[in-house]
Amino acid sequence: LKAHPEFPSLVAGKENAQACIATLLDQPEEPAKHFLLSALYASLNESALSERESQSFQNDLTKWQQSHAAAQLHSDPHSCKLHLYSQCIAAIEKLKPVTWSAHLQLGKTYFTLQQYQRAAEELSKVHGDQIANSETSYWLERTYQALGAESYAQLEASFPDSWRTHQLRAEGFALRRDRDNAIKEYQAALHLRPDEAELHEALGEFYLDNRSDDDAQRELAKAVALDPSRTKTLYLLGRLYVLDNENEKAVPFLRRALQLQPNLNEASGLLGTAYVRLGQFADAVPSLEKAAQLDHFGNIHYQLYQAYRKLGRTELAQKALARSQDIRRSSLERDQALVMGSPQPEPDSQ
């Protein structure tokens, strides 16, 4: 009602309002009923009831808009379901108002037409219900992927011999676990750009992921020598040393990475793990607590459990252990780790 000040105000006495409410409550469900009830409850200072009715009114209105939009779409014989995309777009753009379902349909249509920028714009406007939002999220993910692929295709086509193209090819091979070709492409990139810290870092990370630790150490050391403030290189060196159980060596790299980028959760988790292994449990707790929100495999909580237990904080230790076990039972967390490209758990981290 506040949003519609053009409505004339009227004076309704308390008794009249209550009588109207009683009458309205017996009426069939429809938007007008909720609209009036909301106003009447407001006049009686029944804020919660007024808000509830207002919400019902909004829901009914939204449903009506959706069905109206769907009816409009349905009435067009050349609509989206027939895969006549230009006409589909034209039909949707005629809709007033353009509802979230129409934005979703537009986004999917632009996606199909490979007009990814426009698809992203339309999909970003969808604010529907839970189901629609999850579908929108999927299409937007695919749209951003497609935009990324478009950029890569342009890079490959326009600059086939650039070091960036070799780097990109290397990443593609690495993703497909084609070790030999990945290394070949990284080396081709490094041949063109031998002093590029980012390349040494990428190759180092590739070696680390494949547990060629000596090679990884060599490349990461080169990267950090070329640019001592590369957060990711510092983190990777820390990870390498934690994996190799050289925890004392890991700590300064991880601390430095966290100084440069305080919100680097992966580094926090590793730093906490290193401290636990070094027996510095009080130092470990803040880092582990910080990293616990992104614990995909349950390992951080397990480390927290150990640290709390050693510090005599039994209740917190039990909670951390229970959470660790919950996470290990949940495939969701592992899926998320895959999506985020997180490194796999360390073999000895329980």
Added chain:
Amino acid sequence: LLPNLAARTCDTKKCPRIKGVALASLVVSLLIPAFTIAQTSEQQIEISFRAGQAALKEGHFVRATEEFKKVLSLDPTLLEAQVNLGLAYQSLLDYDAAARYLTHALRERPNLSGLNVIVGMDYIKLGSPQKAAPYLEHALKLDPSSRDAHDAMALYYLTQENLQGAVAQYREVADLDPDKPGALFKIGHQYLDLAARLAYRGARLYPDSPWGHRFLGDMLLERGRWEDAGHEYQKALAIDPHQPGLHTVLGESYLQCGNCIRCLANRTSKVEKSTTQKRNFARNSSSIRGMSEPCSAWQTFNWQKGRCRKRSPRWKQYGDTLPSI
């Protein structure tokens, strides 16, 4: 090439130039209005200031802070000392102290674009993005061609979950970047980061949605992990057996891992009726028949003759390379 969805937050791939904003170039030289200060103090200020500058230049940041603090104890209003003290703290990665001194200096001299970017980035790093926004907006107003400012603004938008806002900034940066291969490489990764970010968020917000499983399946399929992909598609199908396109991708995963019977069962499912899906069916079915190569985009598989044949011109007209929605 397959995309790398490894998520990157504000690390070296995203923030190298922001981090590398040449602090030295922002160091302010001493211009002391001589008439305001007694001779002795003036000499002390000048000595400490120069010592601070030298320390900054040599990378002795702790010493630099000490010298600039000495200057400020003699003249707390000296803007140049506040700026340089802030920059020294910045170099020590003490973002809180840096922001404190630099914001103070910016109140006096708000048009220092580089400092606005640094303060904005500091607030983002300190977990106070709302405080960062006005500085970054001002920096962009002062210098719309500042890539550092656009980069920082993109990070700000990400903290607000405004992905399209971030995209707009990424595109600005790419347009401004003279290194075109580098720009394409970076923006490609940035788009994939956004996809990963969305997928991660989606997995948390809609844990029981078939779309999350489908996206994960898509990613596994791209990585050649056919069987894992198939499992994800099955999970999605268990939740929503009628989702358009889902049987197609499940069939593709089966096909790739050699499970042709299940592939066929899915491919012929009643829910797969769109022309695009039929095309996919034909293309992949050609592989089932033992052909070395599937039919090309402009061919379709003839089941009776067991070979590819040209499609009608109408296919070309409508471009059957379009993906299924």
